[in-house]
Amino acid sequence: MTDKEKYAKKLMDTVGEIDDKYVYEAQNYTPKKRMPGYIKAIIAAAASVFLIVSVSFPVMVGVLLRKGNYSSNDVNVTPAYQMEQSMSKSDAETYKTLPKMTGAALIWRTAGGGYSCVPISEAKAESIIESIGEGGEKPVQDDGTRIWIRTDNGEFVSPHLKRSPGNVDCAVFEYSPETAISDEAARMIAKIINERN
Amino acid sequence: MQDKQIVDLYWARSEDAIRQTEIKYGKMLYSVSYSLTSSSRDSEECVNDTYLQAWKRMPTDRPDMLGAYLAKITRALSVDRVRRETAEKRGGAGAVTEELSELIPSDFSMDEHIDNEALKQALDGFIKSLDKQKRVVFVKRYFFCLDIETICAQTGLGKSAVKTMLMRMREKLGNKLREEGLL
Numbered sequence: 445m446t447d448k449e450k451y452a453k454k455l456m457d458t459v460g461e462i463d464d465k466y467v468y469e470a471q472n473y474t475p476k477k478r479m480p481g482y483i484k485a486i487i488a489a490a491a492s493v494f495l496i497v498s499v500s501f502p503v504m505v506g507v508l509l510r511k512g513n514y515s516s517n518d519v520n521v522t523p524a525y526q527m528e529q530s531m532s533k534s535d536a537e538t539y540k541t542l543p544k545m546t547g548a549a550l551i552w553r554t555a556g557g558g559y560s561c562v563p564i565s566e567a568k569a570e571s572i573i574e575s576i577g578e579g580g581e582k583p584v585q586d587d588g589t590r591i592w593i594r595t596d597n598g599e600f601v602s603p604h605l606k607r608s609p610g611n612v613d614c615a616v617f618e619y620s621p622e623t624a625i626s627d628e629a630a631r632m633i634a635k636i637i638n639e640r641n
Numbered sequence: 642m643q644d645k646q647i648v649d650l651y652w653a654r655s656e657d658a659i660r661q662t663e664i665k666y667g668k669m670l671y672s673v674s675y676s677l678t679s680s681s682r683d684s685e686e687c688v689n690d691t692y693l694q695a696w697k698r699m700p701t702d703r704p705d706m707l708g709a710y711l712a713k714i715t716r717a718l719s720v721d722r723v724r725r726e727t728a729e730k731r732g733g734a735g736a737v738t739e740e741l742s743e744l745i746p747s748d749f750s751m752d753e754h755i756d757n758e759a760l761k762q763a764l765d766g767f768i769k770s771l772d773k774q775k776r777v778v779f780v781k782r783y784f785f786c787l788d789i790e791t792i793c794a795q796t797g798l799g800k801s802a803v804k805t806m807l808m809r810m811r812e813k814l815g816n817k818l819r820e821e822g823l824l
Contacts, residue, residue, distance in 0.1 A: 448749045451824075452742035453724075456734070458760050459741075459783045460716045466768050467709035470780035471669070473773075475797035 550636050553590040562640050566596040568632070575629040591633060644707040651699035658699075659692045666708055670715045676786045677719035677734040687722060691715045716784060737786045740807075744815035745824065760823055767817050771810070778803060779810050 548569035551561045564572075572593050642661050650658035670691055674684035691714045704710035723734040768776055778796060781787045787795070792803050818824035 448742055448745045448747060451745050451749060451755070452738050454755060454757075454760065455741050455745075455764075456720065456738045456783075457717075458757070458764050460713060460720065461761055462768060462780070462784060463765055464704065464706045464709035464713070466765075466776060466780050467712055467784060468706040469773070470777045470785065471708055471712065473777040473781075473796065475795070 547594075548596045549594045550633065551592045551594060552633075552637070560637075560640070562636055564593075564636060568636070569593050569595050572629050572632050575626045575632070644705075647707060648699060648703055651695065652703070654700075659696065662692060662695065662707075662711065666711050669708065670711055673712050673715045673785055674719040676788070676791075677716065678723055683719070683722055683726075687715055687718045690718050694718070712785070716786075734786055737783055741783065741811070744811045744818075749824070755823065759821070760818075763818060763821050763823055764814075767814050774798075775806055775810060778806050782807055 547563055548566045549561050549563050550569075550572070551559065553559050573595070642665065647658055647661045647665065650661060667688065670688045671684050674687040675681070678684055678687065691711055694714045695711060698714075702710070720734050768779060771779060774796070778792060778798070781792045781795065782789075789800055789803055792798070793800055796803070798806075815824060
């Protein structure tokens with residue numbers, strides 16, 4: 445018998461003398477129950493649905509925002525690039541004559557369909573924006589007038605909607621005829637228009 | 642019957658101790674022996690010898706885990722029997738001994754006296770260092786000499802997982818024995 449065989453025997457004998465607790469442990473070992481296949485399938489399916497929804501929801505919202513179908517505070521969003529498309533032919537022609545807007549401005553459409561644009565200070569734009577939502581909802585006659593405030597940062601804010609991430613740099617909010625602006629905002633806007641005239 | 646009560650019967654020199662041992666552990670001891678000898682006759686004899694050994698060792702010994710205590714006796718008796726009768730070429734014991742020899746270099750020279758106690762301590766330390774699942778697989782293979790399929794069935798692991806686990810544990814054990822100057 446070689447030394448290797450002798451040592452292997454010795455090792456085999458020594459394994460036979462290991463602590464009782466290890467022998468007991470191996471004798472009484474019960475493997476953890478494996479999760480049945482159908483449970484795994486259900487969990488996988490649920491995880492997939494969750495993943496799809498969690499990824500697609502923000503994307504969908506973004507797409508809707510761009511398509512103008514997103515409704516926040518019951519208003520429709522019209523992307524800036526669709527602004528002209530949504531106008532009548534004559535309105536669009538007038539709209540094109542507006543000076544290029546590079547800073548804060550007040551833009552309005554009169555009941556007759558003419559568009560006007562007045563540059564205003566950023567502070568003025570901010571103060572109008574701050575107060576436009578405070579008038580609450582009350583029935584007003586829709587005579588076709590529309591007003592937007594453009595900020596220095598390129599935001600378009602309609603009088604009935606406070607600023608939100610959705611309207612930054614990408615959209616002009618349509619005017620909601622049911623929503624009136626606050627008296628303070630109306631006073632400030634009227635003052636700007638009157639000064640221009 | 643509880644282990645403690647059976648041990649008390651041994652200590653009281655009651656012959657009922659062996660009957661109760663057979664009822665509670667007879668089948669388990671038979672399977673331990675059969676894994677090593679692959680022979681029904683040898684296994685039955687080893688189990689009967691186990692009862693005799695237990696009768697002789699108690700009242701001196703008072704094991705806390707009677708099943709493990711008896712299994713160790715059965716294992717030792719079975720290994721001896723296999724060695725005596727077939728020069729270790731038959732049964733699970735031979736295969737397992739060969740497997741353990743894989744961690745020993747072929748030019749190994751056992752000139753020096755190997756300290757049995759040091760070897761036992763190194764082995765206990767090694768087993769202790771394993772996580773529970775690996776430890777169980779190791780003991781099932783090298784103590785109980787169970788074949789791979791049986792270990793898979795008892796642990797819920799796959800065949801290749803068990804084989805890989807055993808191979809890595811042998812390597813690790815070899816390294817530990819070398820580090821401690823026992824190989």
